[in-house]
Each structure stands twice: as C-alpha cells, then as structure tokens.
Amino acid sequence: MDNGSLKVVVLGAAGRMGSEVRARLALSKNLAFFAGVDTSGGPDIKPPSDFPSLIKLADLAVDFSAPAASLEFARTCAGARKAVVIGVTGFSAAQMTELKTLSLNTAVFYSPNMSPAVNLTFAVAALMAGKLPDFDRCIIETHHAAKKDAPSGTALKYAERMEKACGSKTPISSVRAGDIVGEHTVLYAGPHERVELTHRAHSRAVFAAGALSAALWLYGQKPGFYDFLDLLGLKELELI
Helix, strand or coil: CCCCCEEEEEECCCCHHHHHHHHHHCCCCCEEEEEEECCCCCCCEECHHHHHHHHHHCCEEEECCCHHHHHHHHHHHHHHCCEEEECCCCCCHHHHHHHHHHCCCCEEEECCCCCHHHHHHHHHHHHHHHHCCCCEEEEEEEECCCCCCCCCHHHHHHHHHHHHHHCCCCCEEEEECCCCCEEEEEEEECCCCEEEEEEEECCCHHHHHHHHHHHHHHCCCCCEEECHHHHCCCHHHHHC
16 A cells, blocks of 8 residues: 555445445555455455444545445544545435534535536536426436335436426436446427437446545545535536
8 A cells, every 4th residue: 555645444345336446446546445344244344343443544434335334434434533435325314414414523525426427417407407497307217136226316316406496306217127337317308309318327437436536535625515516616506
C-alpha cells in the first residue's frame, strides 16, 4: 500500500460491488484497500464487529452492503468522524432520515447509482417532465434476477426528481431477469411523438469507479450530506 494513498475500508466486500471496488482500488494511485468487512468472510475480509477498530485506522469507508448494516456502519463512521460513501439501495424513509442526521457529524456521500452519467440524467429527466406536462410518463428499469429491491433506487430517484418538477407521480415498471447489470428508460409519450431517455450500464466497473471518485472528492469535506450534484458542481440543478 502506497503510504501517500488514502486507506479505504470496503463494506460489503464479499458482494458483487464490493469485489468490483476492491479490483478498482488495486489500480488506483490515490486510494488503497485497507480492509474489507462482510458477514460472509473470506481472504482479507473481517467481520462487522471489527469495523469500529478498523475505521479508526483508515481514512474513510466505501459501503455496498445492505440497508440495516449500512446504517449501523454509518453510525460508527459518524462516531469516529470518518467519511463514508454509500451506494446501498433499499433504505426506508426512516433510515434515510437517520443517515441525514448522522451527516451532521461526518461527511456522508449517498447515491443510489454511482454512475456520474446517470446522475446527470436525473436532472435531464426532471427538466423534461417540467417542460412536457401533457405527455404521459413512465420509468422502466431492468436488472439481474438476484437484485433484491424493486423498484431500483435509481428508478425511485428519477421519480422523485420528476415529481418535484411536474407535481405528479410517474409510474415505474420493474423487470428482473438474467444477469443484466442495469438499464433505465424514462419514456415521455405525447399524441404525435415520444422521447426515450435511456441509460445502460455495461459493467459494474462504472459504479465502482464512480464510488472511488466520490471517495476522493469526499475526503476532507466538512460534515454534510452530499451526492453527485455536489461532486459535479451542479447543485443548482436540484431546483429544477
């Protein structure tokens, strides 16, 4: 491990995304794998009970675990005043409220989708919903058969931003099939035309790369609740 690199604890390290983050860390010049935490165990992976001692020695954490575990990890990060990047989906409203409260004590970066491109399309989708009020709208999301939450966190984020822009809810259709990494289409259909805004993830590597970009940006930030609009310098788009 390069002594000049930031030491990262990977949470949910034995899962699909945790493994991808570890692979990306091995290629990073600025971030280094410090430890992995997961209930499943494995090489270089510690149990969750070890996390409080690990985070005290590390610089920050990247979390792709599960909602209940993620909230407990966030509590530990807040207590240690260590930043955490969270890519977990499926949080309840009460859990999200607590995450935001914990961010008063440490820097928390949360995004249901760690692709910078997807986060730009959230703003585009909201803009179109506001400018095409008479169009029918629908969100279609497709993921691999093993994905537990439906609708996806990304689809819910599209719907949230669009409702703020146009004042009405947008229906979501979810498909779970095969090994599809992730596809989202926002459909706007008028009487004589339609528009489809689509993002397709070809590999989980895009989410791992985005999470590590967020980690580099987040380190050293003051306590607060951040997302990609902050990282990309586009926070004013939250008003769209």
